[in-house]
Amino acid sequence: MKRQWPLQHLATGHFLLIILLGAKWSDAGAASPLASSSKAPSSSNAYATILYVGTPRDYEYYIAAHVLLRSLAALHVNADLVLIASQDTPARWIKNLVQEGVRVVQVENIPNPYAHQNGFNKRFIFTLNKLLAWKLTEYERVVMLDADNLVLHNMDELFQCGQFCAAFIDPCIFHTGLFVLQPSLDVFNDMVQRVMAMAENRDGADQGFLTDYFPDLLDMPMFHPPSNGSRLEGKFRLPFGYQMDASYYYLRLKWRVPCGPNSVVTFPGASWLKPWYWWSWPILPLGLSWHDLRASTVGYQEEFLPLAGQAILYIAVILFVIVSMWHGRHDEGCKVCIPKSVWADYGPYIQSFVEKLLKPMCIVVSLLLPMAMVPIASYPLMGWAIAMLGSLAFLSATMDLLRLPLVATFTPWLLSLGSLVVMASPYYRNGLIRALAIMGYVGFATPFLWWALTQVTKSKNVHVEKEPSRSQTVLMKIC
Known part of the structure; x- marks a missing residue:
């Protein structure tokens, strides 16, 4: 049974604020692409991740995003590297990334109307900023990544996927740690309207919203990149190899994923065992792989x-x-x-x-x-x-x-x-x-x-x- 978030649980003032913010975001989405960027796009495709501040874990997620983007650059991907950063992100962090060739797009945070619900995790307060990827209309395709992904191989073939593609690490629910999208202001405006109308969202974050927004993805065909390099149309499921849950590794202490390339490892488990925490190893052996990647890219100055x-x-x-x-x-x-x-x-x-x-x-x-x-x-x-x-x-x-x-x-x-x-x-x-x-x-x-x-x-x-x-x-x- 789906859980409903009744509007009567919100204070009247908060409800009016949501309406005003929803109108603001809808108008802004129709009027312009994004707030500001550090440079013009240089490719028709992009890898993107988000960064926002206001949680106790701001610094560690900055480091994670930094390592992710540097690792993609080291794989010589044929696409722009984009950071969607909130406007209050520290200038020093922005400067460091811009100097390394990252295109930083600074935005206003999308207000989260679910933040006042019981059980809401405050570290997800601005994860709805992922929806801003649909405003990157200067690109034909965008691969959206969580900062805690460990990218093992070049995966530019994902830019051949359709309007929306994601992998299932749960039998019935796709994971939003990596997904492919075709930017569209119409889609973005529709998403914002649903968010502000308190649409179904089981966790109050991007995961719950997107799984409800694309409820039929499980019935879609599996993505296989065309050999001629053409782009597909429609929605597709991505093979598990694009979102390999780290917990599967610990069963055999090796990867055995026969379907699709073993390209990306994700760490969706306990937040206190994310790979960037020094104590995550040797409790979870894969943590050292992330740190080895950081040592070879960003360093530990x-x-x-x-x-x-x-x-x-x-x-x-x-x-x-x-x-x-x-x-x-x-x-x-x-x-x-x-x-x-x-x-x-x-x-x-x-x-x-x-x-x-x-x-x-x-x-x-x-x-x-x-x-x-x-x-x-x-x-x-x-x-x-x-x-x-x-x-x-x-x-x-x-x-x-x-x-x-x-x-x-x-x-x-x-x-x-x-x-x-x-x-x-x-x-x-x-x-x-x-x-x-x-x-x-x-x-x-x-x-x-x-x-x-x-x-x-x-x-x-x-x-x-x-x-x-x-x-x-x-x-x-x-x-």
């Missing part, structure tokens, strides 16, 4: 200085701890002094927390905090190296401050390093064997982790004491 600074900081911490330990560990341990007023009400609870939870929590924070400090789009090998170095530094400081046993303190770090080795191994025959190996390692590591926890918890080097009177002489670390 923006991440280098933060990583270098963190490395220097962590090495300094480790050296400081070594010097401290060289001068001898103190036998009296670490004492935490609690004010009398607090001790009277909460003394037993604080003592229980410090003796049972403080030390394990400090170890967990030491392991995780460096990961949060690594720039999110770093190269995975560098990201993990800096994160592990940071964990080593923080664990060293924690061990020295709380007088913890050395082997038990560093056991979780060693087990974490082992898990990375197990996941990153290139010798698995298929995804099932890899999954079994990971589960086997978890079973192997659990007893050691439990032993480390008990040893750290049993350590009596941290003491909680009531604030002493003036006549008492007690070493106070925290008061």
Whole structure:
């Protein structure tokens, strides 16, 4: 049963705003092509992607779009490379892309009337900007791409497809991560009118709108490029090889797609495992392929200085701890002094927390905090190296401050390093064997982790004491 988005759920003011914006967009679409562009078109076809700001992930999607466009240029495609960017996109980003030959078309965002619905994902707020590709009437065909696509081969044959073509990675729903279109102001105006009339849209984004706008695509014939180079008319389904869902790769750890060329990999899964995140590898092996592509095209200049600074900081911490330990560990341990007023009400609870939870929590924070400090789009090998170095530094400081046993303190770090080795191994025959190996390692590591926890918890080097009177002489670390 299709879900309806009733208009009565919208506030009256918001509804009137939608009507006004719809009229504005309809008039603008009929009046002119697009707002402004960095240069004139030089081809009859184009590869295009969108970029907008206003979400917590603006920078990473800029990097993704940059890598996508540079990778297409490296494949020597016979088409313009177009970025449809919102007008508030940072000028530095625009300049970088223009200098590399990208035609940047700056536009006003299409307002999203679904944004106030329950469950709407705010990162999709301006994905309806994809509809602006239909205004690129200076081109005969446009291949619209999501920024998270990994393009493996030249796919210029797609420009021979019809008025609308897309691939199905779901049995019944095509994916809008890549589609071919013939620009048309009439189609664009009709789309905008439907958007502003709150047409059926299951996710409030481009995916839900376009699948409802082209409901019969599943019944259309499969696209096969004519050998004579002519263009087809009508709508077509694209072979799966133009939108290979990354999740299929993990079944066999290789591609076996016999229908159509294996040209594009898409990553439609969990947003926190997109390929540009450094931690996505080795959890998902294909993440490294995306980063290798970035290394060969855009590079990592923006991440280098933060990583270098963190490395220097962590090495300094480790050296400081070594010097401290060289001068001898103190036998009296670490004492935490609690004010009398607090001790009277909460003394037993604080003592229980410090003796049972403080030390394990400090170890967990030491392991995780460096990961949060690594720039999110770093190269995975560098990201993990800096994160592990940071964990080593923080664990060293924690061990020295709380007088913890050395082997038990560093056991979780060693087990974490082992898990990375197990996941990153290139010798698995298929995804099932890899999954079994990971589960086997978890079973192997659990007893050691439990032993480390008990040893750290049993350590009596941290003491909680009531604030002493003036006549008492007690070493106070925290008061």
